[in-house]
Amino acid sequence: MTDSFQAPRGTLDWLPPRSGARRAMIGAFAARAERAGFREAQTPVFEEQGLFARTAGASSEVVGKEMYVFTDQGDRELALRPEFTAGIVRAYLEHGLSREAQPVRLWSAGSCYRYAAVQRGRYREFTQVNAEAIGSDDPAVDAELIALQVGWFRELGLEGLAVRLNTIGDRADREPYLALLRAFLDKHLGDVADDVRRQRDLNPLRAFDTKDPASQAVMAQAPVIADHVGAEAAAHFDRVREFLDARGIAYVLDPTLVRGLDYYSRTTWEVAWPELGAQSGIGGGGRYDGLAELIGGPPTPGVGFACGVERVLLALAAQERLPGVAPRCDAFFMVLADAARPTLHALMEAARDRGLACEADLAGRAAKGQIKQADRVGAARTVVCGDDEWARRVCLVRDMTSGEQIEVALDDLVGHLADLAGGAQA
RNA sequence: GUGGGCGUAGCUCAGCUGGUGGUAGCUCCGGGUUGUGGUCCCGGCGGUCGUGGGUUCGAGUCCCACCGCUCACCCCA
Known part of the structure; x- marks a missing residue:
C-alpha cells in the first residue's frame, strides 16, 4: 500500500484525445437520433433497487451479482443503474407520457454500473448510448431502432459488423416452449456441461449460449423458440424483416439468440464486432412489451437498444477510425x-x-x-x-x-x- | 469469483545463470538561430525498478502476499 491513489478497478479516466473521440461519438449518436425523431432523456444514475430487481428478472446475472447496491442516509435501498431501459420506462409511466403522441422516442447517453470481472472492453463503470421507443407495437418501430443503431455504426465508419436477429415470441408462447426445452434438456442432462445443467431451472433459453463444444452439439438438436412462436408474433417478425430488407440492412437469423435480460419479447437483436474477442458485443436490443406492467403500469409496448461506447471506441481505434474533435x-x-x-x-x-x-x-x-x-x-x-x-x-x-x-x-x-x-x- | 501471462522514466522498452538502474528511443524544456515553426545537432528535467514482506554478504533479477493491467472461464455493453 502506498499513500497515493489509483482510479478504482474497472473505471476509466477519459483524457484527451480519447475524451474528444468519446464526445464526438456521442454527439454523432445524438444528432442521428434527433433526426429520427428521438429526444433526449436523462434519468437518475441511481434508482430504487426494486426497479431493477423487478424488471431484469431473477435469473439475470446483472441483478443477481452485478448490481451496485447501497443504502443511503435515509435508509433507502438504491442501486446504480446497470442499464437504461428500466429507468426510462419508469419515467415514461411516472410522467404520463402515454398521453403524448405515440411512440415516445427517447435517446440517452451516460454511465452504467455493473460489478463484473474486469476485462478489456468490460468495465464496472461504462458508457452506453441508448434509445427507446415506447407506446407502439408497429413492427416499423423495431426496424427504426435497428436502423438507428446500425446507421450510427456505419456513420462512425465501423466495418465488419455482424447483426444477429431473432424473435422469442410473446410471453404466452414462452411457457409451452420452455416446457418443451426443459424436457429436451432432461433427456440430455448426462451429455451436457455443468453450466448448462444449471440453466435448466434458471433460464433454459440461456443453455444455447454455452461454449462447451459437446454441449453445443447437443443444443444444436434442441427445439428452437422461433419454431414455436404464435401467429401474431410470427407475422410481426416477418414484417420487421420486410422493413429491414427494404432498407438493405444485412442481418443473420439466429434462432438461439437470447438476451440477458428477461423482459424481452418478440424481436431481439445483437450487433457484434467479432475482432473484439470475448467482449465482441457492441450493442443489442429488443422489444419488451411486458415491461411496463412489471413495474405497475398499464400494458405498454416498447422497443429499445443500447450500445457500449467503450467497445465501439476499441473497435474504431483498431480500425484507426477514431473520430477527433477538430483542433482549432x-x-x-x-x-x-x-x-x-x-x-x-x-x-x-x-x-x-x-x-x-x-x-x-x-x-x-x-x-x-x-x-x-x-x-x-x-x-x-x-x-x-x-x-x-x-x-x-x-x-x-x-x-x-x-x-x-x-x-x-x-x-x-x-x-x-x-x-x-x-x-x-x- | 476461478485459472494463465505481465508490471523498469509521462509513453515504448533494454537490463544474460542475483554483483553499482540505461549517454536508449519518443515527449517536454533550453541552446545552436542575443525575437520567428514540423527537419537536424547539443544540453537538461525526469526512476521509492507496482506495493509490502522474505531468502541472501548483496534482489530490478529468487520466494510469498497484496494492488493493477491483460487473456480465458463467466457475464454482457
Whole structure:
C-alpha cells in the first residue's frame, strides 16, 4: 500500500484525445437520433433497487451479482443503474407520457454500473448510448431502432459488423416452449456441461449460449423458440424483416439468440464486432412489451437498444477510425515583452468574445518555444509582440501557412483577426 | 469469483545463470538561430525498478502476499 491513489478497478479516466473521440461519438449518436425523431432523456444514475430487481428478472446475472447496491442516509435501498431501459420506462409511466403522441422516442447517453470481472472492453463503470421507443407495437418501430443503431455504426465508419436477429415470441408462447426445452434438456442432462445443467431451472433459453463444444452439439438438436412462436408474433417478425430488407440492412437469423435480460419479447437483436474477442458485443436490443406492467403500469409496448461506447471506441481505434474533435486555433499570441502580456491577453480575450479560438503561452516559454507551441496547436496565425512592437503599440500578425507577416496596430488587432477568420471561413 | 501471462522514466522498452538502474528511443524544456515553426545537432528535467514482506554478504533479477493491467472461464455493453 502506498499513500497515493489509483482510479478504482474497472473505471476509466477519459483524457484527451480519447475524451474528444468519446464526445464526438456521442454527439454523432445524438444528432442521428434527433433526426429520427428521438429526444433526449436523462434519468437518475441511481434508482430504487426494486426497479431493477423487478424488471431484469431473477435469473439475470446483472441483478443477481452485478448490481451496485447501497443504502443511503435515509435508509433507502438504491442501486446504480446497470442499464437504461428500466429507468426510462419508469419515467415514461411516472410522467404520463402515454398521453403524448405515440411512440415516445427517447435517446440517452451516460454511465452504467455493473460489478463484473474486469476485462478489456468490460468495465464496472461504462458508457452506453441508448434509445427507446415506447407506446407502439408497429413492427416499423423495431426496424427504426435497428436502423438507428446500425446507421450510427456505419456513420462512425465501423466495418465488419455482424447483426444477429431473432424473435422469442410473446410471453404466452414462452411457457409451452420452455416446457418443451426443459424436457429436451432432461433427456440430455448426462451429455451436457455443468453450466448448462444449471440453466435448466434458471433460464433454459440461456443453455444455447454455452461454449462447451459437446454441449453445443447437443443444443444444436434442441427445439428452437422461433419454431414455436404464435401467429401474431410470427407475422410481426416477418414484417420487421420486410422493413429491414427494404432498407438493405444485412442481418443473420439466429434462432438461439437470447438476451440477458428477461423482459424481452418478440424481436431481439445483437450487433457484434467479432475482432473484439470475448467482449465482441457492441450493442443489442429488443422489444419488451411486458415491461411496463412489471413495474405497475398499464400494458405498454416498447422497443429499445443500447450500445457500449467503450467497445465501439476499441473497435474504431483498431480500425484507426477514431473520430477527433477538430483542433482549432485562429491565433496564437506570442508575447515576448513581459510588460505587454496583460494587454495582449486582454486583446486575446476580446478576440475570443468575437468567436475566435485563441491561445497564448502560459508557461514562460522562450520565443522559440512559443512559436513551436503555436505550430503544435495548429495556429492559423501568430500575433507577435516584443519590446520594439510594444513600444510602438503595434504587433506582427504572421500567417503560419505562408510565413508572411504584417504589422497591425494593437487598437485594430481584434477587428483585423476577426476579418481574417471571417474571410477564411467564407 | 476461478485459472494463465505481465508490471523498469509521462509513453515504448533494454537490463544474460542475483554483483553499482540505461549517454536508449519518443515527449517536454533550453541552446545552436542575443525575437520567428514540423527537419537536424547539443544540453537538461525526469526512476521509492507496482506495493509490502522474505531468502541472501548483496534482489530490478529468487520466494510469498497484496494492488493493477491483460487473456480465458463467466457475464454482457
